[in-house]
Amino acid sequence: MDLKEHQGKKIFKKYEIPVPSGKVINQGDDLTVKIFEELGVDELVLKAQIPFGKRGKSGGILFVTREDFVEKAKSLLNKTIQGFKVEQLWVEEKLDIEKEYYLSTTLSRTDKSYMLVFSSAGGVDIEEISEQHPDKIIKIALKADWQKQFAQECLDQGLSQKVVTHLVKISEKLHQLSRNDVMLAEINPLILTKQNKLIAADSKVTLDANALFRHKEYQEKVKSGDGLEEEAKVKDLAYVQLDGDVGVIGNGAGLVMCALDTLAHFGGQPANFLDIGGGADADKMTEAMKIVLKNPSCKALFINIFGGITKCDEVAKGIVQAVKKVGIKVPMTVRLVGTNEKQGQAIMEQNNIEYYQDMEIAAKKAIKSAKESK
Amino acid sequence: MSIMIQQETKVIVQGITGSAGAFHTQQMLDYGTQVVGGVTPGKGGQKVHGLSVFDTVKEAKEALDPDISILFVPAPFVKGAAVEALKDNLHAVIITEGVPVNDTLEIIQLAQEQNRWVLGPNCPGLIVPEEIKIGIMPSHIFKKGKIGLVSRSGTLTYEIADHLTKQGLGQSTVVGIGGDPIPGLDFIEVLEKFENDPETEKIVVIGEIGGDAEEKAAAYIKENVTKPVVAYITGTTAPKSKTMGHAGAIVSGNTGLAETKIATFEEIGVLVAALPSEIPALLKKV
Numbered sequence: 001m002d003l004k005e006h007q008g009k010k011i012f013k014k015y016e017i018p019v020p021s022g023k024v025i026n027q028g029d030d031l032t033v034k035i036f037e038e039l040g041v042d043e044l045v046l047k048a049q050i051p052f053g054k055r056g057k058s059g060g061i062l063f064v065t066r067e068d069f070v071e072k073a074k075s076l077l078n079k080t081i082q083g084f085k086v087e088q089l090w091v092e093e094k095l096d097i098e099k100e101y102y103l104s105t106t107l108s109r110t111d112k113s114y115m116l117v118f119s120s121a122g123g124v125d126i127e128e129i130s131e132q133h134p135d136k137i138i139k140i141a142l143k144a145d146w147q148k149q150f151a152q153e154c155l156d157q158g159l160s161q162k163v164v165t166h167l168v169k170i171s172e173k174l175h176q177l178s179r180n181d182v183m184l185a186e187i188n189p190l191i192l193t194k195q196n197k198l199i200a201a202d203s204k205v206t207l208d209a210n211a212l213f214r215h216k217e218y219q220e221k222v223k224s225g226d227g228l229e230e231e232a233k234v235k236d237l238a239y240v241q242l243d244g245d246v247g248v249i250g251n252g253a254g255l256v257m258c259a260l261d262t263l264a265h266f267g268g269q270p271a272n273f274l275d276i277g278g279g280a281d282a283d284k285m286t287e288a289m290k291i292v293l294k295n296p297s298c299k300a301l302f303i304n305i306f307g308g309i310t311k312c313d314e315v316a317k318g319i320v321q322a323v324k325k326v327g328i329k330v331p332m333t334v335r336l337v338g339t340n341e342k343q344g345q346a347i348m349e350q351n352n353i354e355y356y357q358d359m360e361i362a363a364k365k366a367i368k369s370a371k372e373s374k
Numbered sequence: 375m376s377i378m379i380q381q382e383t384k385v386i387v388q389g390i391t392g393s394a395g396a397f398h399t400q401q402m403l404d405y406g407t408q409v410v411g412g413v414t415p416g417k418g419g420q421k422v423h424g425l426s427v428f429d430t431v432k433e434a435k436e437a438l439d440p441d442i443s444i445l446f447v448p449a450p451f452v453k454g455a456a457v458e459a460l461k462d463n464l465h466a467v468i469i470t471e472g473v474p475v476n477d478t479l480e481i482i483q484l485a486q487e488q489n490r491w492v493l494g495p496n497c498p499g500l501i502v503p504e505e506i507k508i509g510i511m512p513s514h515i516f517k518k519g520k521i522g523l524v525s526r527s528g529t530l531t532y533e534i535a536d537h538l539t540k541q542g543l544g545q546s547t548v549v550g551i552g553g554d555p556i557p558g559l560d561f562i563e564v565l566e567k568f569e570n571d572p573e574t575e576k577i578v579v580i581g582e583i584g585g586d587a588e589e590k591a592a593a594y595i596k597e598n599v600t601k602p603v604v605a606y607i608t609g610t611t612a613p614k615s616k617t618m619g620h621a622g623a624i625v626s627g628n629t630g631l632a633e634t635k636i637a638t639f640e641e642i643g644v645l646v647a648a649l650p651s652e653i654p655a656l657l658k659k660v
Contacts, residue, residue, distance in 0.1 A: 107475060109555050109585040109622075112482060127627050181476050210621070211474035213450050238619040242611075253553055253619025254527020254582055257608040258650065264611045265649060273612070275619035278471060278510075278528070279394055306532045308498055309394060309469075309510045338532060339512045359533065360651055 001207045001218065004049045006090040008185075008203030015173040017187075018199045022092030024049075031073050033066045041093040044069065046076055049088040058082055063094060095199060100189035102129060103171065104204075105178045111141040114178050116150060116171055120157050122189040142175050166198050181211035228272075228291055235287045237276060244269025245370045247298035247330070249288050251276050251310040259304040262360060268367035271298045278309040285318025290326055300370035301332040304359055312336050312344025320351045331369035335362035376502040376547045377522070377567040377574070378465075378491070384440040385508055386464070387412040388431070388447050388455045390422045394469075395446035398510050399423055402444075405507045410438040413455075431458040444499060444508050445470060452495060453477035460488045467508050468494035468558070475621075478556050485558065492558030496620070498528035498550035509550065511535075519544015521657065522568035522601075524561060525580035526553055526587070527620070530608060534580060534650045541654035546574040553620030555584070561591035569599050576602045576657055579644075581635055583609030584623040588635040596642040602660035605639045606647045607632050 003011075009019045021039050025031070036042065046069075048060035055061055060081045064072050079086045102122035108115035117126065121133045129137060138153045140146050147168050154164045174185050186204035193199060212219055232239030238253070242260070246268050250256035253275050260270040272295060276288050292298055305315050315336060322328060335356045336344050348355045356362035385402070389395040390412025400423050402409050411426045411434050418429035428434040431443065443459040445452060449472040459466045460481070468481075473495040485492045493500060499509015503516035515532055517539040525531040528550050535548060549564050551557045561579060568574045577599070581588035588607060595603055610632040612618045614625045625631055636646045645656045 107555060109587070110590070112556055113479065179476060181474055183475060208474050208476065210449060210472045211476065214474075238617070240613065240616045240618060242613065250529070252527060252529030253623055254525070254530030254580070254608055255533055257582060257612060257618055257623065258527075258530050258533065260611045261608055262649060270611060273616075273618055277619075306512075306529045306536070308512055308528055308532055309398070310529075337536075338515075338529075341512075360649060 001209045001212065002051055003205040003207060003218065004088070005047060005203050006049060007218070008205035009200065011177060011205060012200050012203055015177045017170050017173050018197065020092040020095060020199055020201065022090055025073065025089045025091055027077050027087045031070045033069055035069070035091060036066055039093055042066070043094040044091050045094050046073055047090045047092070048076055048079070048081055048086040049090055050081055050084040050086060055081065060086070095191050095201060096194040097191050098194045098196070099192040101192065102126060102188045103167070103174065103190045104184065104186035104188070105142065105171075105174045105182075106184045106186075108141055111143070114142040114175060116140045116142055116146065116175070118150070118154065118167070118171075120159065126188070147172070162196065163192060163198065170198060181208040181215060182206065183208050228294060232274065232291050235284070235291070237274060237284070237288050237291065239291060240273040241295070242270050242272050244271045245297055245299040245374070246366050247271045247292035247295060247301045248304070249274045249276060249292055249301070250304040251280065251307065251315075252278065255304065255306055259302065259359065259363065262363045263302065263367060266360075266364050266367055268363065268370065271295055276310070280310055281314050282317035282321055285315050286322040286326065289319070289322040289328070293326070293328065293330070298330060299373045300330050300366050301328065302363065302366035303332065303334045304362065305336050305338065307338025307340060307344070310338070311340040312338055313340045313347060316344040316347035319353065320347060323351070323353065331373055333362050333366040333369060335359050376505065377564070377571050378500060378547065378549070379442065379502060379506055379508060381406070381502075381505045383408065383442060383506060383508070384438065385409045386431070386434050386438065386440040386443050388414075388443050388445045388459065390414060390425070390427055390446070391417050391420065392446055396422050398446065399425070401513065402507055405513045407506045407508060410440055431462045431464065435462040435464070440464060442467060442508060449473050453481060456481045456492065457484060460484050460490050460492070463488060463490065465490045466492045467497070467499050468492065469497065469499060469510055470494070471496040473554070475554070475556055478554060478558070482556070482558055493549070494552040494554075494558060496554045497552030497557070498531060500547060500549045502547050503545050511548070515539055516548060517544040519546065520573065520575040521545045521578060522571065522574035522576070523548040523578045523580070524564040524568070525550050526582050526622070527580060527608070530580055530650070534578065534606065534653055537651055537654055538578075538657070543654055543657055546571060553582070553622050555622040561587050562594045565591060565594060565599055569601060574601065576604070576660060578653060578657070579603060579605045581605065581607045582620070582623050583612050583618065583625050583632050584620070584630040586629065589638045592638045592642050592644065595644060603644045604647065604653055604656045604660060605644050606650060606653060607635045607639075
């Protein structure tokens with residue numbers, strides 16, 4: 001779960017990572033120039049609080065003085081950037097920039113630990129840095145005694161001893177906060193000011209969504225921009241919107257992805273990815289069908305189940321329930337095998353719903369149905 | 375022989391009183407697995423399918439001397455439960471999905487210190503066909519044989535095992551390492567065991583998008599595995615930057631692409647199937 005910039009900065013502050021002084025302004029708040037006195041500065045930066053992205057390039061960051069603050073804040077609060085309505089601004093002091101660095105801690109699958117990433121060429125995306133200055137990236141697994149190695153590599157890149165000492169301290173803090181269920185903590189840019197101080201000018205903090213039970217303050221939902229994905233999430237279903245016309249439902253991420261690949265292999269186009277997860281009951285199956293059918297591009301439904309912890313009889317009950325109560329207006333192809341398959345298949349037969357035992361045969365049937373129903 | 379477990383292996387079930395725990399305990403017993411008891415804090419003294427339930431792993435260990443614990447514990451309690459199992463020198467199979475990564479990291483570190491292995495989280499477990507199952511897979515699709523199978527996905531493992539069995543290719547051991555970004559045992563550790571297992575003649579690796587576990591497995595196979603390997607990678611049609619159900623299945627930037635994984639395997643001479651149904655034919659070829 002991605003936090004907003006100001007939420008991330010609040011966490012940085014708690015861990016004693018220097019951040020610019022600033023304030024949140026919500027839509028509807030009084031806009032007055034008093035904020036300059038409150039923050040004790042003459043120049044401010046307005047930053048739209050929308051999910052991460054290339055905010056600067058799309059006009060989400062504006063520099064203001066007392067003269068144009070109200071006007072610019074108003075216009076930014078009415079803007080839609082990359083599909084997201086701006087409802088909140090983070091207003092902070094403008095920094096005197098000497099240099100921009102990149103610093104983050106992230107999960108390293110390779111090392112099975114956290115990893116520190118630093119570059120003296122900050123301010124642009126890490127992907128861009130990797131392409132343009134691969135030699136300027138330092139990556140270190142955060143295992144015992146990483147500080148010495150990190151400091152040495154920074155000195156080798158020409159950073160001063162004073163800056164390096166401060167950098168190591170900030171990195172230690174980032175590591176500490178990572179261990180509190182933060183999958184990514186990125187400071188880009190980390191500013192070296194003309195006064196020779198390091199300050200986190202931006203924050204990208206991704207919390208482990210699986211750990212929200214111990215971070216209740218962040219349980220408020222972030223809008224992802226896609227209605228069906230959000231709706232599915234609430235129902236504990238994993239849904240991803242795609243471009244095609246065959247709606248797909250399956251159990252288990254790997255098998256659902258495989259169903260998409262199989263459709264594509266035979267010339268079909270999946271309309272979505274939907275994983276009902278392990279051990280779904282009849283109601284969950286019905287909910288899954290409702291969501292997939294809400295997508296107007298879905299011209300045929302392909303249900304592909306190989307039950308393990310999921311029981312075929314529950315899935316069959318869910319399908320029957322959806323047929324009876326929701327009504328299914330597109331052709332449906334069901335493949336149903338695995339745990340309790342005899343019971344599940346019996347339910348399908350009692351309700352005169354056809355089913356298949358082989359995924360590839362069923363996939364071809366679903367593609368044909370989608371073409372015919374257009 | 376088999377890898378990691380054998381017919382004599384004694385198993386306890388943590389979370390045995392929950393619905394999934396109880397259901398799969400029965401399924402494992404039916405398969406012939408020596409499930410000897412269970413643990414649910416606060417429910418010590420109860421019985422499930424005639425098996426004794428204990429409050430702690432320590433008590434179960436003293437009474438039953440098990441080798442492995444399988445966990446059907448809600449995600450927030452997995453760390454505590456796994457720590458108990460590992461401290462009492464049991465290996466752990468974690469079925470639960472949704473375990474925080476920080477918890478998994480701590481569990482893995484403790485496992486290393488205790489010299490035990492952890493399979494999962496978010497995995498289907500493992501099975502030695504016709505001998506023992508410690509997991510949730512539908513038993514009837516597996517058949518004893520010479521193919522070692524290791525996979526990041528549960529249900530896709532069933533799909534592929536089913537094709538193998540129907541084509542007369544039985545399995546020595548089938549291991550699901552799970553779909554989380556950080557798994558306990560990974561491809562390499564399981565590949566090493568298959569390479570050393572005299573009962574395994576050929577190996578199937580089932581991978582998916584996200585991370586670089588397949589690329590690392592390919593590098594390991596090139597240097598260390600003499601047995602023929604066939605691979606299948608899913609997620610070719612997955613869009614970038616979207617988590618595809620499994621927490622670990624996400625293409626970030628250019629890392630984790632199915633195309634790259636497929637190319638990496640093909641470069642070292644591992645045949646990669648385009649469909650699950652092609653795997654048996656490829657196995658017969660290598």
